[in-house]
Amino acid sequence: MNLTFAIPSLNRPSERPVPFDTPGLNALLRFGHFTSLPAETSVFYARHLWRGRPEISILAELGLSVDTPALLAAPVCQQMGMNQAHLASGRALSVTAQEAAQWCAGLNDFFCEDGWRFYPFKPDLWLLTLPKQPDWQVPSVLDMLGQADGMERMEQYAAPDWLSKQTEIQMWLHAHPLNAARTMPVNGVWLWPGRSDGQAKAGFTATDSSWLLRPGLPHDAAPYDWAAFKAMLEECDQQISDGLIFLDDLTVSVAADDEESYRQLLADWDVRFFTPIRLALQKGRLKNLTLTTDGEHGGILNIRTKAERAFWKWKKVFTGTLR
Numbered sequence: 327m328n329l330t331f332a333i334p335s336l337n338r339p340s341e342r343p344v345p346f347d348t349p350g351l352n353a354l355l356r357f358g359h360f361t362s363l364p365a366e367t368s369v370f371y372a373r374h375l376w377r378g379r380p381e382i383s384i385l386a387e388l389g390l391s392v393d394t395p396a397l398l399a400a401p402v403c404q405q406m407g408m409n410q411a412h413l414a415s416g417r418a419l420s421v422t423a424q425e426a427a428q429w430c431a432g433l434n435d436f437f438c439e440d441g442w443r444f445y446p447f448k449p450d451l452w453l454l455t456l457p458k459q460p461d462w463q464v465p466s467v468l469d470m471l472g473q474a475d476g477m478e479r480m481e482q483y484a485a486p487d488w489l490s491k492q493t494e495i496q497m498w499l500h501a502h503p504l505n506a507a508r509t510m511p512v513n514g515v516w517l518w519p520g521r522s523d524g525q526a527k528a529g530f531t532a533t534d535s536s537w538l539l540r541p542g543l544p545h546d547a548a549p550y551d552w553a554a555f556k557a558m559l560e561e562c563d564q565q566i567s568d569g570l571i572f573l574d575d576l577t578v579s580v581a582a583d584d585e586e587s588y589r590q591l592l593a594d595w596d597v598r599f600f601t602p603i604r605l606a607l608q609k610g611r612l613k614n615l616t617l618t619t620d621g622e623h624g625g626i627l628n629i630r631t632k633a634e635r636a637f638w639k640w641k642k643v644f645t646g647t648l649r
Contacts (some may be wrong), residue, residue: 327559328614330528334367335576336648338431338588341374343645347593350540350600354617355642358629360649363618368466368522374572376424376524376539385540388445395459397522399444399452401429401512410507416536417574418581419512421449425455425504426515426617431514436498445627454517457642462488464518468537471581488517497517528570532558535574551598552606561628571599593646607631623647 338617356622365373381396402415403564433444441457462485481489495515505511526540532555534548544562549555549571559566573595579588606612610631617627 327566327612328616329603329612330374330568330570330618331603332370332570332572332618333576334370334574334620335357335580336617336638337621337623338580338585338646339623340646345643345645346589348596348600348644350596350602350604351592351644352642353604353634354615354627354629355644355648356639357633357636358615358617358627361626361628362623362649363625364622365620366466367468367471367620370618370624371468371535371537372522372524373526374528374570375526375533375535375537376384377526378523380520380522380524380537380539381453383541384445384447385455385623388447388453390455394455395457397454397456397460397462397517398466400450400516401426401452402467402514402516403510403512404514405510412581412583414581415471415516416450416577416581418471418578419450419510421512423467425449425512426452428504429499429515432502433495433498433515436494438499451536452515459519460487461485462517462519463601464516466518466520466522467516470516471577471644490538491517527568528536529564529568530559530562530566531570531572533570533572533574535572538572553600582642608634617648619648623649 382392385392385394385396388432390528400415401421402413402418403419405412422444426449430444430446430452434442445453445455447453464480464484472489492514496513499505499513505513524539529544531538531540531543531545532546532547532549538545544564544566546558549558555571556571559569576588579591603612603615607615607629613631615629617629618625625648
């Protein structure tokens, strides 16, 4: 089997890099071939997790006409700091299905005169239908996360009506009772058109991401380890030649700027994934591994079966990037 292991945010360059505790990943770096392929996060997700336009897939899954004017929507938290604002969304917010349903219902009442309707497709990924498709040149929320002042940047070039609606939503959420019990309040909803056409093609995908939009194609939850992934494949009704493991847990650590949890998670994955995958390559049980990530330092690390026969290659240590 050919395996693609996609890990967004697997790049943490530093002027003073400190080696990670990842002996398995180090071996993959030593015997693999790296190809630089920088990619925005939204493009990376589209490449692996969905086919076509995401809003069209969601409309179809909700039983709505695919011709319905629609935007993607995501609950966000923007927190102001001394010198910057921090925009968080997705798994970092831990929004529950019940919270999403209540917020969407309330927003539907609030914007009823505008003909807006929010659908909580996933707790952290919603759909907004409206009477007419707006011409909003707004980036995906996936490209706005982390240590960046999203709203301040948008004020420079976003349409006035988009900014106006964002302000209305923020004011409505400000005193919402659900936020009283939350560690990280939801104080905004990011709205954007899903322009990135997906090219997902793996025969089997394992991920916990809300962005998995591959109707009718085999998939399952993210495995705990390599053994769990192999068990998933054995339970499939068909032979799988190309598999994909997509783990986006690192994005939570990056969004929180939590270096310790980032390092700990990679050390855990080294035991649960990188080391046993290396062994599978050594023994010829895995034909090819493609380890890939996004960002400015993103790219593809390709390791073929029994690549460690090239024992003369210099040892490498992961210090933050796959280069």
